[in-house]
Amino acid sequence: GEDVEQSLFLSVREGDSSVINCTYTDSSSTYLYWYKQEPGAGLQLLTYIFSNMDMKQDQRLTVLLNKKDKHLSLRIADTQTGDSAIYFCAESPYGQNFVFGPGTRLSVLP
Amino acid sequence: SAVISQKPSRDICQRGTSLTIQCQVDSQVTMMFWYRQQPGQSLTLIATANQGSEATYESGFVIDKFPISRPNLTFSTLTVSNMSPEDSSIYLCSVEEQNTGELFFGEGSRLTVL
Numbered sequence: 001g002e003d004v005e006q007s008l009f010l011s012v013r014e015g016d017s018s019v020i021n022c023t024y025t026d027s028s029s030t031y032l033y034w035y036k037q038e039p040g041a042g043l044q045l046l047t048y049i050f051s052n053m054d055m056k057q058d059q060r061l062t063v064l065l066n067k068k069d070k071h072l073s074l075r076i077a078d079t080q081t082g083d084s085a086i087y088f089c090a091e092s093p094y095g096q097n098f099v100f101g102p103g104t105r106l107s108v109l110p
Numbered sequence: 111s112a113v114i115s116q117k118p119s120r121d122i123c124q125r126g127t128s129l130t131i132q133c134q135v136d137s138q139v140t141m142m143f144w145y146r147q148q149p150g151q152s153l154t155l156i157a158t159a160n161q162g163s164e165a166t167y168e169s170g171f172v173i174d175k176f177p178i179s180r181p182n183l184t185f186s187t188l189t190v191s192n193m194s195p196e197d198s199s200i201y202l203c204s205v206e207e208q209n210t211g212e213l214f215f216g217e218g219s220r221l222t223v224l
Contacts, residue, residue: 030211031210031211031212033212033213035215040220041217041218042114042116042202042215042216042217042218043153043202043204043215044215045111045212045213045214045215048212088152088153090213092211092213097143097155097158097168098155098213100152100153101152102151102152103152
């Protein structure tokens with residue numbers, strides 16, 4: 001079945017770049033997503049990438065997609081304390097429901 | 111994007127009782143879903159709430175435990191029945207944007223069962 005994997009924890013210093021990695025299994029996914037969950041809140045859609053793209057940049061966020069290796073990454077430039085949250089990678093296999101990864105807890109140290 | 115309101119945002123419940131969570135969307139949506147997020151875990155889809163018909167449940171979830179209503183295209187409820195401490199979770203309502211397929215979430219309802 002579909003499976004999305006992420007590392008569970010990442011710590012970075014304020015001002016550094018954060019890179020959160022994700023691997024997925026279903027090559028039929030048209031879109032791949034990154035969601036952010038702040039403490040006590042629901043999920044916020046951060047960004048997504050269409051499966052025929054290699055890269056998408058949106059302000060401080062850069063998404064890289066390696067479709068051959070089924071690897072997705074989210075880079076946050078100039079990481080701030082407000083970026084501390086759990087980041088979920090998700091795929092949307094064709095005709096099926098979303099599959100979420102376990103989430104990566106990003107801690108930003110002063 | 112759709113604005114999704116859930117209530118209650120949190121509640122503390124006694125074992126054996128039931129609680130109904132409401133989800134209101136500011137626009138008509140076709141696809142509406144209920145997810146559960148257990149402590150420290152990712153999201154698990156409970157069911158798809160279908161307007162005018164019975165919800166479609168995922169493996170491991172049954173209607174008797176999680177009855178769902180979807181009376182119209184902007185509203186749904188999820189009831190957690192006969193609660194036990196294992197039901198302590200965040201329950202999230204979500205809707206799918208028809209044109210883009212994006213999934214948007216409510217703020218979640220955090221239930222603690224004593």
